Amino acid sequence: MPPDHAPGGKDAAGLPPGARGAIAVGVALAALVGAGLVINLVTRITIVSWAVAVGVLAAAAAVAFAVPRIWRRRAGGAAGGSPAGQPGKRGAGWTWKPAHVPSLGVRSALPAAGYLLLALGLAAGAVVLAARSAGWRQTPGFAQLWLVPGNGTAVLGVRNHYPGTETFRLELRRGAVPVADWQLRLAAGQTWRSSVVAPAGSPLSALLATPNRVLTVAVTP
Amino acid sequence: MSQDKRRAGRRTARSVAVLAAGVLVISVADAAGRGSWPGGRTWGIPLYFAGEAVIFAPLAARMLARRAPGEHEAAALAAALAVATYLVKVCYSPAFFTFPDELEHWRTLLNLIATGHLFGTNYVLPVSPAYPGLEIVTSALVLLARLPDFAAGLLVAGLGHVLFTVALYTLFRMVGGQPRIALAAVTVYAMNPHYQVFDAIFGYQTLALAFFGLALVALRAAHTATRAAAPRAVVVRYWVLAAAFAAATVVTHHITSYVLAVVAVLITVAVIARGPRHAVHSATAATFAVGCAALVGLWAWRVAPITAGYLTPAATELRSGVGAALTGQITHSASSAAAGTPLADRIASYAVALLIMASLPFGWWRIWRAQRADPWALALGAGSLVYYAAVALPFLTSGGSELAGRLLTFGYIPVGYTLAMALAGLPWTRRWRAAAAGGAVVLLAGGLATGWPPWWERLPGGYAVDGFESGVTPVGVAAAVWAGNWLGPGGRIAADYTNNMLLGGYGGMDPVSDVNQLFCGPRWTADDALVARLKAVVYLVIDKRMSSYLPPTGSYFQNQAVNCPAPIPAADLDKFTAVRGVNRLYDSGDIVIYGLTGAAYAS
Numbered sequence: 001m002p003p004d005h006a007p008g009g010k011d012a013a014g015l016p017p018g019a020r021g022a023i024a025v026g027v028a029l030a031a032l033v034g035a036g037l038v039i040n041l042v043t044r045i046t047i048v049s050w051a052v053a054v055g056v057l058a059a060a061a062a063v064a065f066a067v068p069r070i071w072r073r074r075a076g077g078a079a080g081g082s083p084a085g086q087p088g089k090r091g092a093g094w095t096w097k098p099a100h101v102p103s104l105g106v107r108s109a110l111p112a113a114g115y116l117l118l119a120l121g122l123a124a125g126a127v128v129l130a131a132r133s134a135g136w137r138q139t140p141g142f143a144q145l146w147l148v149p150g151n152g153t154a155v156l157g158v159r160n161h162y163p164g165t166e167t168f169r170l171e172l173r174r175g176a177v178p179v180a181d182w183q184l185r186l187a188a189g190q191t192w193r194s195s196v197v198a199p200a201g202s203p204l205s206a207l208l209a210t211p212n213r214v215l216t217v218a219v220t221p
Numbered sequence: 222m223s224q225d226k227r228r229a230g231r232r233t234a235r236s237v238a239v240l241a242a243g244v245l246v247i248s249v250a251d252a253a254g255r256g257s258w259p260g261g262r263t264w265g266i267p268l269y270f271a272g273e274a275v276i277f278a279p280l281a282a283r284m285l286a287r288r289a290p291g292e293h294e295a296a297a298l299a300a301a302l303a304v305a306t307y308l309v310k311v312c313y314s315p316a317f318f319t320f321p322d323e324l325e326h327w328r329t330l331l332n333l334i335a336t337g338h339l340f341g342t343n344y345v346l347p348v349s350p351a352y353p354g355l356e357i358v359t360s361a362l363v364l365l366a367r368l369p370d371f372a373a374g375l376l377v378a379g380l381g382h383v384l385f386t387v388a389l390y391t392l393f394r395m396v397g398g399q400p401r402i403a404l405a406a407v408t409v410y411a412m413n414p415h416y417q418v419f420d421a422i423f424g425y426q427t428l429a430l431a432f433f434g435l436a437l438v439a440l441r442a443a444h445t446a447t448r449a450a451a452p453r454a455v456v457v458r459y460w461v462l463a464a465a466f467a468a469a470t471v472v473t474h475h476i477t478s479y480v481l482a483v484v485a486v487l488i489t490v491a492v493i494a495r496g497p498r499h500a501v502h503s504a505t506a507a508t509f510a511v512g513c514a515a516l517v518g519l520w521a522w523r524v525a526p527i528t529a530g531y532l533t534p535a536a537t538e539l540r541s542g543v544g545a546a547l548t549g550q551i552t553h554s555a556s557s558a559a560a561g562t563p564l565a566d567r568i569a570s571y572a573v574a575l576l577i578m579a580s581l582p583f584g585w586w587r588i589w590r591a592q593r594a595d596p597w598a599l600a601l602g603a604g605s606l607v608y609y610a611a612v613a614l615p616f617l618t619s620g621g622s623e624l625a626g627r628l629l630t631f632g633y634i635p636v637g638y639t640l641a642m643a644l645a646g647l648p649w650t651r652r653w654r655a656a657a658a659g660g661a662v663v664l665l666a667g668g669l670a671t672g673w674p675p676w677w678e679r680l681p682g683g684y685a686v687d688g689f690e691s692g693v694t695p696v697g698v699a700a701a702v703w704a705g706n707w708l709g710p711g712g713r714i715a716a717d718y719t720n721n722m723l724l725g726g727y728g729g730m731d732p733v734s735d736v737n738q739l740f741c742g743p744r745w746t747a748d749d750a751l752v753a754r755l756k757a758v759v760y761l762v763i764d765k766r767m768s769s770y771l772p773p774t775g776s777y778f779q780n781q782a783v784n785c786p787a788p789i790p791a792a793d794l795d796k797f798t799a800v801r802g803v804n805r806l807y808d809s810g811d812i813v814i815y816g817l818t819g820a821a822y823a824s
Contacts, residue, residue: 013442013445013446013455013459014395014442014446015391015395015438016292016296016394016395017293017296018293018387018391019387019391019438022384022387022388023435023438023439023462025380026384026388026432026435026466027462027465029428029431029432029469030465030468030469032357032358033354033357033469033472033473034468034469036339036353036357036358036360036361037339037357040338040340044336044337044338045337045360045364046337046364047364047365050360050361050364050365051365054361054365109227109230111231112227112230112231112233112234113234114234115231115237115238116234116238118238118241119237119238119240119241120241121241122238122245123241123244123245123304123305123308125248126241126244126245126248126308126312127308127311127312127315129245129248129249129252130248130251130252130311130312130313130315131315131316132252133251133252133255133256134315134316134681135316142695142696142699142809142810142811143809143810144699144700144703144808144809145807145808145809146703146707146806146807146808147806149804155707159699161699161809212810213810215808215809216805216808217805217806217807217808218798219804219805219816220802
C-alpha cells in the first residue's frame, strides 16, 4: 500500500483533530446521565428539575471553559504586548491592532457546498418518502368491540378503525334474549360507549356487525 | 486554501452526496415494500441491495485508491457513513417504535416520565430500569424540548450511533497511525450484521456503545499521554474522561460495561508485560482497570441484582453447549427458521465467514511485523480471535445465532482493525486492489444477509405473524392501547410473542412466560386451568392469525419448550368461549381478549 502522508495536528495524547468535538458531546451526554441520577436521589425527574440541572451544568461548563482562557490571557498580558485584534494599552490610552482575517475562499468552496446541499436534499427526500409511505400499509380496516364488567354495570364500547365513516349494527343480549340494539354511524377513529346494567350472575353478550365480519363479546359478571 | 485541500473538499462532498443517494434508493425500496406498486416486494429487494452498495462504494473507492484519503476526508467519510446508515434505519421505521426492543425501552421511558423516578418496574424487560442511561437522556429531551417520545428516541439513538462510529474511527486512527487504515477498519466494522439496525435502535446498548467507544478513546489517550510523560494536567484530564465514560457505560448497559472492564484489564496486562521500566504507566492502567471492574460489580450488586437472573439462562445454555461440544456431543441442528433462509443469504453468510477466517491471519502477521510494540494493536489482533468463537456458536446452542450477533457487535471491532491491517499489507497492484474490492462486496453481502432485519422482513410493510417487527400491525397496537386503558397496567397476560411485546410496551401489562400450552389443544383441560392458576394468568390474548399464518421464526412464542402445531387450528383458539368463568372481554376480529375470573375457569 502506498504510504499515507504523515499525520498532523495530533496533541500530546495522540488525539487526531476533530476527536475533541465527539468527546465534548459525549461529556454532555454523560453529564446528563449523572444529573439524572442525582435528580432521582434528591427529588423527582420533571421539567423543572431538568431545567435546574441543565442550567447548573451549563454554568459549570461556561466556568470550566472561561477560567483557563482568562488565566492564559492574563499570563499573556503580563508578558508584554497584546494579541492581534485586541485593545492594547499604550501610555495613557488604548490602541487597536487589526487582526489578520484569513480569506474565506467562498468561490472555491461553491462546488463542495453544492454537493453538500444535494446530499441534504437527497437525505431529506428519503426520509419524507419513508414517512409518507409508512401510511400506505395494505391492511384492511377493523373495529373494536368491548364489554368490561364493573360493580353492577358493564361498559359496552365500539371504536371505528376503518379509513372512513362506517355504520355498525350493535345488539345487546341478556342470556339469549335481545334487550337493546343500536345503529352506530362512526367516523374514522371515533369511539362510542354506553354503560349497561349487569347484575352478578346474569350473562351478557353483544354482537357487532362490521363490513367484513361479526364481532362478539360475552361476560358473566 | 490550497489546491489539494479544495480538491479533497470537493471529493468528500461528492462522496457524501453519493451516500445520500444510496439512502434515497433504499427508501424507494422500502416504499415499494409498503405500497401498492405492482411487484414492489419483488423488485424492491435487489433495489435495497443496490442502495447499500451505493452507500459503501465511495468508502471502498477511497480505501483502495492510489491517493490515500487525508485526515479530514477520512474522518468526514466515517461520520457520513454513520449518518447514512442511521437514516437507513429511520426509513425502515419512520413513524413509531416497531422493533420489539424499542417497545421494551419505551415502556421504561413512559414509566419514568409518569412517575418521575428511576428504577421502576418494567414487566416486559425487567432489567431495563436498572440501566437507565438511555431513558435519562431521552427524558431530558421529552421534558425540556417538549419532543414526542418517538422523535426524542430517534435523536438519542442517532446521536449514539454517530458518536460510536466517530469514536471507533478515532481509536483506529490513534492505533493504526494512518487515516486510510482507520477508514478501512471502520468501514469493515459498519458491515457487521447488527451495525445498521439492531445496534442503532432505541435500546440501551445503542447509547452504551457510544460511551464505550469514547471510553476506549480516552483510555488510549490517557495511556499515550502517560507513556509520553505529557504535562500532568493533560494526563489527569484523559484518565478522568476515561473514568467518566466508563461510569456512563456502567449505568447504561450491562454487557457493554463488562466488555469495557475486560478490555481495560487486557490492556493493563499487555502494558505490564512490557516490563518494569513502565511502572508508572502500569500502575495507572491497573488502577483504572480495577476501578472499572469494581464499578461494574458495585452497580450489579447494589443497583441491578436482577442482571444475574436476566443473563443466567443464556449463560447456562452456552455453558451446556460448550461442554457438550468439548465432549464431542454436538446435537444442535439448524432451526426451522434457518432452514427457511433463502439460498443466496446462506451462501453469503458462509462466504463472509470463510473470507474473514482466512484473512485474519494476514492481519495478525502485519500487526506483529509493524506494531508489536503497541499493546493496543496486539490486543486488537488477539481480540479478533473471538470471530472464530462467534462462527461456532450457532452449532452449540439453540440461541447461538442471536448470541453470535450480539458477540459480533464487539467482535467486529478487533476484526475490522485486523482486516484493515491485512489490507495495508497487500501489494498495491491493480489485481490485489480488485481482489480487495471483491472482498468488500462479500463482507457487505454477508453482513446484510446475516443481519437485521431478517430476510423475511428485509423490506417493511409485509406481515409475518410473530415475525418481530413485521408482526406489528395496527390491529395489535390498537388492542394493546385498549388493554392499557381498560385493564390497567400490571395485568398478567398470556399471549404470543408479538402481542406480549405490544401489550407490555403500549399497555404496561405483565407478560407471563412458559404458558404456551394454554393455546394448544381443542379443549381447556384441568392441566391448563392449573397452569393458569399457578402462573396467576388474568388475561388470555388470542391472535387468530396464528391459525392462518406460519411463524417465520419457527414458533409463535418466545419460549419454545412447548410448541403448538403450526398453524394452530382455529377451533383450538376458539375453545375459551365455552369455558365456565372465562369472560370474552374484547374482540377486534383478529384479536380476542379473555378475562380469567378466579377459580371458576375449569372444564
